[in-house]
Amino acid sequence: MKAVVWHGEGDIRLDTVDDPTIQQPTDAIVQITRSAICGTDLHFIRGTMSGMAEGTILGHEAVGVVTEVGSAVRRFSPGDRVLICSTMSCGACRNCRRGLTAQCDVANPNGPLAGTCFFGGPQPTGPVDGLQAEYVRVPWAVNTLIPLPENVSDDAAILLSDIFPTAWFGAELAGVNRGDTVAVLGAGVVGQFAIASAFRQGAGRVIAVDGLRSRLDIALGQHAEVIDFNAEDPVPAILESTQGIGVDAVIDAVGVDAQRPWAGPAKRAGDEQAEQFDAERSQVAPQTNVQGENWVPGNAPSQALQWAVSAVAKGGRLGVIGVYPPAMTSFPIGEAMNKNLIVKLGNCNHHTVTPPLLDIVATGLVDPTALITQQEPLTSAVEAYESFDRREEGWLKTELTVG
Incomplete structure (x- = not known):
């Protein structure tokens, strides 16, 4: 599959990489339909957040369709349209149960004291491959995925993944x-x-x-x-x-x-x-x-x-x-x-903050798509990164279409 991959400060590429697979019973595989470029991603390329591992797929915002689920994923099934939360959470630990899902005690592979685990970040956050790709493995899928109602478009939903x-x-x-x-x-x-x-x-x-x-x-x-x-x-x-x-x-x-x-x-x-x-x-x-x-x-x-x-x-x-x-x-x-x-x-507790906002968007009270200023295919992601990084006029939010 195609993915935007970090190779070093100032060096990102659109690479062909292996498709993700189920690694844990709590995983799901999602085919991405929309992703996006965030200012946070620029920190990794500019060098203002160090610790990136070469070969990490970038991106932490996405919408897609479930294609496969692990044996412990009882909430979703193939074919479900989903929003992927930028931060991962298990839904069962002490912090998840009190709504502090960005500080889940088990999602971060570095241990309970490591802090937020999010897609496409540096080593202290996982690392977990990001969402600027055709497919993604979603750890702790039951709590990291949110089902999308039919009346919320992919374009509207992408801004609910993080922004x-x-x-x-x-x-x-x-x-x-x-x-x-x-x-x-x-x-x-x-x-x-x-x-x-x-x-x-x-x-x-x-x-x-x-x-x-x-x-x-x-x-x-x-x-x-x-x-x-x-x-x-x-x-x-x-x-x-x-x-x-x-x-x-x-x-x-x-x-x-x-x-x-x-x-x-x-x-x-x-x-x-x-x-x-x-x-x-x-x-x-x-x-x-x-x-x-x-x-x-x-x-x-x-x-x-x-x-x-x-x-x-x-x-x-x-x-x-x-x-x-x-x-x-x-x-x-x-x-x-x-x-x-x-x-x-701190980092947003996406699993608890997002659902009420999804309701606001679904009822038409807020139209988030008005703030999407560019729509580019995944194949043009590197060029889009460069324009966004230069703060070119009009480049407020770039959506990446996949597939």
């Missing part, structure tokens, strides 16, 4: 309450869904911060207020718009690959921290393979965290869903402590 649930989870982490003013840092596709999630969870105002005009225009279409960090310094702008108080909650949808402002009043502050940011980048990305404009690690790893802590009100809340690798140690803890902030972060 929409993660954004919703970010708003939950930030403790969004009715009437809150919420800042969303990053207006990529996760940020866009975070805006929608914050409003649906009761926010009275949402302020989106990004440096790309096309993304801010989409946020405007959701009735968010927008701040271009290349035109304004976002922290003073947020404080000014909240009468000097700050926002009630911040959702960080940026993560480690943040980019410093290239213009405007915020550029000076970023330039003054260049030495600190360079040290952080060396820490999180010890090995890179920059090729022209491609695979360039972010030049301000802790910038979003700094802005978040500075922009939130005293006693406010910060929800972090932007990806930070274990090597990242920078956080403005002194300022956060002095403001009595509540900080929550």
Whole structure:
């Protein structure tokens, strides 16, 4: 079968690999019909999340049809249309039973202390081959797969595999309450869904911060207020718009690959921290393979965290869903402590978060397909990765069609 395979930093290829097979009674084999490219995947290619094993198939978002099940899979059978959760979970351990499925005690092959197990990630997360392929083996299929109703299309379902649930989870982490003013840092596709999630969870105002005009225009279409960090310094702008108080909650949808402002009043502050940011980048990305404009690690790893802590009100809340690798140690803890902030972060508990969102999509209350900006065949995945990585205008979310 064809699959997108990681061979090293800056080196991904569309390879022909062996078809997956049932390895455990709890496995299922799924024929993929839709996959997608996520900003998380770029971390592995840029080098800002190390530990990838050569030969790992990339991707953690997919929809497909079950073709085979192991003897212990009693919930699904061949022919079922399914959504594949990005994170794997057994459904029986202590953490799964309390809804913390991203921290399943048994799904990660590295043991109960290893943390989240997700498709297409580095060695500490498994590794488990990912979903940018024609077929995939799904471990712990009973809890990792979600059945799809007939009235939810593959195109709509693909954004429920990770993006929409993660954004919703970010708003939950930030403790969004009715009437809150919420800042969303990053207006990529996760940020866009975070805006929608914050409003649906009761926010009275949402302020989106990004440096790309096309993304801010989409946020405007959701009735968010927008701040271009290349035109304004976002922290003073947020404080000014909240009468000097700050926002009630911040959702960080940026993560480690943040980019410093290239213009405007915020550029000076970023330039003054260049030495600190360079040290952080060396820490999180010890090995890179920059090729022209491609695979360039972010030049301000802790910038979003700094802005978040500075922009939130005293006693406010910060929800972090932007990806930070274990090597990242920078956080403005002194300022956060002095403001009595509540900080929550982590990987989405997909198995528990996704089903209610699937109901919202099935009833037509939300149309996630509006945020799919590109649809490419799996055979064009490498070229699509390159365009997405360069942050080309209009490249918000790329769906990969398979078969």
